[in-house]
Amino acid sequence: MKIYSPQLIDAGDEVKIQTTFECKQGTKILWYSVDKNYAKYLTTEKSDAFVVGLLLLAMQNNEDIYIEGKMSEILYYNLNNYYIKLLSLSLSNLNEIKIFPKELDNGKSYYCKQAVGTGFSGGVDSFSTICQHMLEDTPESYKITHFLFANVGSHGEFEPEKAKNLFNERYDLLKNYPEETGRNFIKLDSNLSEILNMKFTHTHTVRNASSALLMQKLFSKYYYSSGYKIDETKVQLVDKVSNGSIAYSDAIAQKYLCTETFSFISTSLQLDRVERTKLISNYEPTYKYLNTCVKDGTNCSTCFKCCRTIFTLQLLNKFDKYKDIFNLETFNTKKNLFLASVISDKNSIYNREILQLTKDTGYKFPFYLYILAMYLWIFEKFKNSLKYTIYFFLDQNKIRKI
Ligand SMILES: [Zn+2]
Incomplete structure (x- = not known):
């Protein structure tokens, strides 16, 4: 070149x-x-x-x-x-x-x-x-x-x-x-x-x-x-x-x-995601400008980043400050699925941090979420096996877009 x-x-x-x-x-x-x-x-x-x-x-x-x-x-x-x-x-x-x-x-x-x-x-x-x-x-x-x-x-x-x-x-x-x-x-x-x-x-x-x-x-x-x-x-x-x-x-x-x-x-190398969320939740401009969405311009309240932030703020007892920029009703339609994915995937550092926060704050997951989490875990295993199979048949360029 x-x-x-x-x-x-x-x-x-x-x-x-x-x-x-x-x-x-x-x-x-x-x-x-x-x-x-x-x-x-x-x-x-x-x-x-x-x-x-x-x-x-x-x-x-x-x-x-x-x-x-x-x-x-x-x-x-x-x-x-x-x-x-x-x-x-x-x-x-x-x-x-x-x-x-x-x-x-x-x-x-x-x-x-x-x-x-x-x-x-x-x-x-x-x-x-x-x-x-x-x-x-x-x-x-x-x-x-x-x-x-x-x-x-x-x-x-x-x-x-x-x-x-x-x-x-x-x-x-x-x-x-x-x-x-x-x-x-x-x-x-x-x-x-x-x-x-x-x-x-x-x-x-x-x-x-x-x-x-x-x-x-x-x-x-x-x-x-x-x-x-x-x-x-x-x-x-x-x-x-x-x-x-x-x-x-x-x-x-x-x-x-x-x-x-x-x-x-x-x-921010000294702080994990929960600690970062806690830090910014004391900074007033975030109540208006926090934008976590990976999907849309405004916060969709359903993508994994919006869900993670809303739930963390709820556990920190700070969500009320953000009610104008997130839609709680919309989040609640996805909440169970999101929580089950947190329980099912402990390989994710972010999920482990949230689980630790639930322990620290005394939050208890309803029992049915553990069953949903088990189904999700099985589904993810199947999906990954499928991905690896596809990998053997496609070239690197195609794989990067999966
Ligand atoms: Zn979003």
Whole structure:
């Protein structure tokens, strides 16, 4: 794969930063766009964001990367020696490759404004990071100054038009919160998902790091909310038919995605999901802006994330504060099925945390839920056997979309 130097393209109210690259699939363009007010912060001096964004594709293609320009020396060292290895151990369809930049950058070719950024989705992890980095005891240089809202897969990875609609809808739902707190909210669109065509849960760390690395003239620190607690950190195989997540290795990956002027910091590592929910439930803006849904713009109150959050808030005796943003009646139609799935799948860390909370708070499951849980367990076993059977007959590309 050959990656050319980034270019800025004027697109009316927005500005695009893009690069042309050549790979097995032909000559293509990877682009990101932001409001033109942020044009001065886009890093055109080097290709870091594009190298990270295209890394998975190059590894899948088994193509070394040749960069027709500069990249960060630190990033180059860490990707080549460690991060590529970590990714190849996490996703079986990825190959170990090498990166060959024409020139290395030592961070002195541009000025960084020393801003502190984080992604803002309105979710539990996102607000947990905010609670820990905006309150009074946060050192000044660690306080969040900017929020980033990127269209790089979290709104859907395989249907670009649908993802873009959800991206716009969610942005509109959330945009008043940064305004109320006096922070900038940067909306960043991209065609990265179309280029990668890979499952988001397997690849989100790289996608989000890529979008943050675009603005190295703005951010000196960028917080990325970890999906798991630090003692759950591991490098594990997450593809094939497993329901694994690359997030288990976030605490390891963070140091490999830094540059001379940019720190990618994995946050909330000291708290499990229940502790994070407890923390944010004392933060008033969450009563209006908490958005946990994996399905819709507003909280659907039926998807696994909505259900998990509602039930946790109920156990913590905090749900009343959130009654305007979740629909309790709708949740109650799914509650039994959700609780049975929690009882039946103790492999899930999140379920184990909820079960512990039920013990701590004295909550008793009705007996019939244990019977329902047993049926669910049998059904899941059958479904997994079927998935593994299919795996032997389909290729990796098809399997990734299962
Ligand atoms: Zn939902």
